[in-house]
Amino acid sequence: MKYSDKVMDHFLNPRNVGEIINATASGTVGNPVCGDIMRVDLRIEGEVIIDAKFMTFGCGAAVATSSMATEMIIGKTVQEALELTNKAVADALDGLPPIKMHCSALAEQAVKKALLQYYQEHDLLNDDNRNLFSILEEDVHDHEVNDESDLPGIENK
Amino acid sequence: MNKERIYFDHAATTAVRPEVLSAMLPILENIYGNPSSFYDEGAEAYQYIQTAREQIAELLEVSPDEIFFTSGGTESDNWALKGTAIAKRKQGKHLITTKIEHHAVLHSMQALERIGYEVSYLDVDGYGLVDPKEIEAAIRPDTILVSVMTANNEIGTTEPIEEIAAICKEKQVIFHSDGVQALGAIPVKPRELNVDLMSFSGHKFYAPKGVGIMYIRKGVKIVNLIDGGAQEKRQRAGTENTAFAVGIAKALELALMDLPEEARRQTALRDRLIRELMTKIPYCKLNGHYEKRLPNNINLSFEFIEGESILLLLNELGYMCSSGSACTSGSLDPSHVLMAIGLPHEIAHGSLRITLGRENTDSDIDRMISDLPGVIEKLRRISPLYADFKQGKINNIIPEQGANLLKGELRYEVQR
Numbered sequence: 001m002k003y004s005d006k007v008m009d010h011f012l013n014p015r016n017v018g019e020i021i022n023a024t025a026s027g028t029v030g031n032p033v034c035g036d037i038m039r040v041d042l043r044i045e046g047e048v049i050i051d052a053k054f055m056t057f058g059c060g061a062a063v064a065t066s067s068m069a070t071e072m073i074i075g076k077t078v079q080e081a082l083e084l085t086n087k088a089v090a091d092a093l094d095g096l097p098p099i100k101m102h103c104s105a106l107a108e109q110a111v112k113k114a115l116l117q118y119y120q121e122h123d124l125l126n127d128d129n130r131n132l133f134s135i136l137e138e139d140v141h142d143h144e145v146n147d148e149s150d151l152p153g154i155e156n157k
Numbered sequence: 158m159n160k161e162r163i164y165f166d167h168a169a170t171t172a173v174r175p176e177v178l179s180a181m182l183p184i185l186e187n188i189y190g191n192p193s194s195f196y197d198e199g200a201e202a203y204q205y206i207q208t209a210r211e212q213i214a215e216l217l218e219v220s221p222d223e224i225f226f227t228s229g230g231t232e233s234d235n236w237a238l239k240g241t242a243i244a245k246r247k248q249g250k251h252l253i254t255t256k257i258e259h260h261a262v263l264h265s266m267q268a269l270e271r272i273g274y275e276v277s278y279l280d281v282d283g284y285g286l287v288d289p290k291e292i293e294a295a296i297r298p299d300t301i302l303v304s305v306m307t308a309n310n311e312i313g314t315t316e317p318i319e320e321i322a323a324i325c326k327e328k329q330v331i332f333h334s335d336g337v338q339a340l341g342a343i344p345v346k347p348r349e350l351n352v353d354l355m356s357f358s359g360h361k362f363y364a365p366k367g368v369g370i371m372y373i374r375k376g377v378k379i380v381n382l383i384d385g386g387a388q389e390k391r392q393r394a395g396t397e398n399t400a401f402a403v404g405i406a407k408a409l410e411l412a413l414m415d416l417p418e419e420a421r422r423q424t425a426l427r428d429r430l431i432r433e434l435m436t437k438i439p440y441c442k443l444n445g446h447y448e449k450r451l452p453n454n455i456n457l458s459f460e461f462i463e464g465e466s467i468l469l470l471l472n473e474l475g476y477m478c479s480s481g482s483a484c485t486s487g488s489l490d491p492s493h494v495l496m497a498i499g500l501p502h503e504i505a506h507g508s509l510r511i512t513l514g515r516e517n518t519d520s521d522i523d524r525m526i527s528d529l530p531g532v533i534e535k536l537r538r539i540s541p542l543y544a545d546f547k548q549g550k551i552n553n554i555i556p557e558q559g560a561n562l563l564k565g566e567l568r569y570e571v572q573r
Contacts, residue, residue: 003469011469017539032503032542035463035483035491039541055541059465059484063539100484 003060004094010064015071018053025121027113029136030106036062038110040070044118047077054110061100065089065107073111078118082132084111109135162475163521167361167453167514168310168338169479173404174363174515180407181365184400192397193388202399209406213370216409218346222375225389226402229369230337230358232382234261236371236393237333237354240379241302242269245331249299250274253330255287256497257309261356262335263493266304283562284446285314285498293324302331307339307355311481311494311510312445313454315343322351331377337361341412342451343420347372354379359401363515364408368401423452423513426522430455430511433526435559438533443561444495444508453513456481458495458504460555461543462536467509470532476525481508499563503542504554 003011020026023041030037036058043051052070056063069089073081086104090096096104116133119125164172184205190198192206206226214221227233242252254266256278266276277295281287287305296303303325308315318334325332333354339345341362347355355372359365371393373379385394427450435441440460459467464482471478481492483506490496491505500508511525537543545551560567 008469011466012473014539019544028541032501032506035502035506037541055539055544057461057540057542058463059482060469061484062463063466 001097001099003064003097006068006092006094007061007064007096010067010093011060014054014056014063014067016051016053016067016074017055019055020051020053023053025114025118027110027115027117029109029113030058030062032057035059036103036106038062038066038106040066040110040114042073042114042118044078047079049073049076049078049081052111058106059100059103061096061103062106064093065096065104066110068092069107069111078115078124079129081111082115082129084108086135105135105138109138112136160475160524162477163524164514164516165476165478165511165521165525168313168510168512170360170366171363171514173365174408174411176411177364177404177408181400181404184403188399192399193386202397205399206397206402209402212406213409216413217372219348219372220375222390223347223372225371225373225393226397226405227369227371227393228367229360230259230335230356231261231369233356233358233369233371234259234333234335235265236379236382237356238262238265238302238304239269240382241331241333241354241377242274243380244378245301249297249301251277251297251300252302252304253277253279253292253295253300254304255279255281255306257281257285257287257311257314257494258304258306259310259335259337262304262306281314281497283499284449285309285312285444285494286446286449287316287321289317289320289324292321293328296324296328296330300328300330302333304333304335306335306337307345307350308336308343308451309445309494310338311492312456312498313338313451313512314445315339315449315451318350318352325353326351338451341409341416342453344416347374353377359405359408362408362412364405365401368398368405370405419515420452423517426513426517426519427452427455430522430525431457434529437526437530439557439559440553440555441533441559442504442555442563443559444498444500447561455511455513456508457511458500458508458555459533460504460507460553461540461546462507462533464491464506464508466536467507467532470535471509471529474528474532476528479510479512481510482506501554504563 020041024044026041028039039055041053052074054066054070056066086108089107090104188202190202192203210221210224214224279291322332331353334352336355337358340357353374357370359368383394442458444456464480465484468480481495483491495505
């Protein structure tokens with residue numbers, strides 16, 4: 001498995017690391033059991049994200065996606081930032097190995113969790129935008145468990 | 158950045174030694190005959206294989222009849238477990254192993270479970286040690302095999318194989334030991350240890366990948382894993398790999414020639430690295446036993462950070478190491494060995510394994526001692542767990558001054 005140059009750049013020189021004192025909104029996702037935690041702090045003025053900072057406990061992809069995600073939302077309005085998808089983050093990094101895609105989902109979740117706090121506090125949540133937060137209900141670590149009741153045999157594809 | 162790269166992953170594999178390559182090349186170039194063929198060219202190839210077998214037998218102090226060539230440690234483990242289970246199926250269907258075995262053993266056991274065998278997976282203590290008394294207590298009238306590794310590949314703990322073998326002998330249960338990490342690193346004599354079956358892998362001691370050894374004590378019944386021609390006394394089919402047989406014999410000869418000196422040398426490097434890193438880096442734990450440990454193994458957990466990111470930064474600095482974090486295991490769970498010694502997930506995720514080899518020097522150790530603290534510091538600076546800890550929101554699990562066991566016992570000053 002090899003990361004793209006862009007992933008390595010964001011991992012080795014992460015942008016926007018740190019915490020924002022008295023942040024307008026923050027979101028923390030992941031857990032230590034799964035080996036990745038991301039925290040995103042936002043400063044929002046007049047519905048524009050004027051600063052974003054992150055801290056990440058996790059692998060190279062987790063650090064790089066959180067770095068890239070913060071870079072992508074700074075200067076955007078909260079509505080624009082809500083359009084951020086994990087695919088867009090991964091694409092901006094020239095792709096991620098398939099096994100690492102959940103890291104970019106975590107980055108999207110962290111941003112949206114912070115935005116959810118802002119939307120709730122400013123009474124902006126409505127039926128039109130509620131579905132944009134649906135990723136927060138997904139467990140990005142969900143994985144299929146094989147049924148091991150018999151010697152199943154594996155088809156040679 | 159343009160420094161020489163340092164290989165610190167000898168438990169994963171080793172580079173072929175030049176002497177081994179020199180022994181193999183003439184065979185690859187000239188000895189193409191099928192060892193089973195009648196004519197002189199076949200007989201000549203056969204002779205090379207027999208000589209290699211005799212050399213290995215002499216080095217391991219066993220009979221040549223007890224040495225079989227396989228494709229590697231994985232095949233040997235599969236053969237030992239599945240071959241014994243089938244051979245003994247009328248006596249019973251219960252097998253015993255431990256939770257820290259290599260996947261070649263654990264997954265073979267799981268495959269046997271799926272076809273009606275029953276397997277007991279025994280716990281180990283916080284150092285990764287198996288208690289022979291627990292083996293004794295787990296043996297039932299229908300137990301047919303016990304499998305315990307000689308030394309663990311991740312944390313380097315060396316197990317009480319002789320004691321376990323004695324128990325199995327008394328209870329008349331076949332005893333297999335995966336000796337893959339042990340051979341070439343510590344003295345391994347199957348007969349002295351009194352094991353029935355033992356697996357070895359060439360590429361762990363500077364032979365090529367793709368060749369292994371299986372020791373089968375005379376009188377032990379085992380069913381074939383690979384059926385076909387009459388090679389290896391009809392017990393392991395497939396045209397012999399003459400060059401690799403010669404190569405593994407040469408590699409073993411070289412590895413055992415200076416084993417005591419090399420083990421002493423690596424142990425000194427190991428202990429210095431452990432001591433210095435644990436002194437320089439706070440919230441760091443030594444995984445595995447402080448003394449019952451392979452001479453080349455260092456396994457440390459660093460709290461608040463994740464292992465793959467340690468490996469990535471070390472790779473940039475020119476080091477090749479490994480980790481038991483989920484991200485490096487290809488699954489979502491951290492290493493089963495680190496979980497079995499009782500590490501919480503977050504501590505298991507932050508592990509780093511450094512395994513030394515013949516070419517590592519004092520200056521490699523110096524370089525690591527000077528580089529690793531900065532790597533750990535850099536990752537802690539971006540860790541939300543470390544930030545929370547610094548702000549008093551969460552407690553540390555590993556004491557600041559370091560530990561060997563999580564209850565805080567600090568025992569890494571090994572005196573020699």
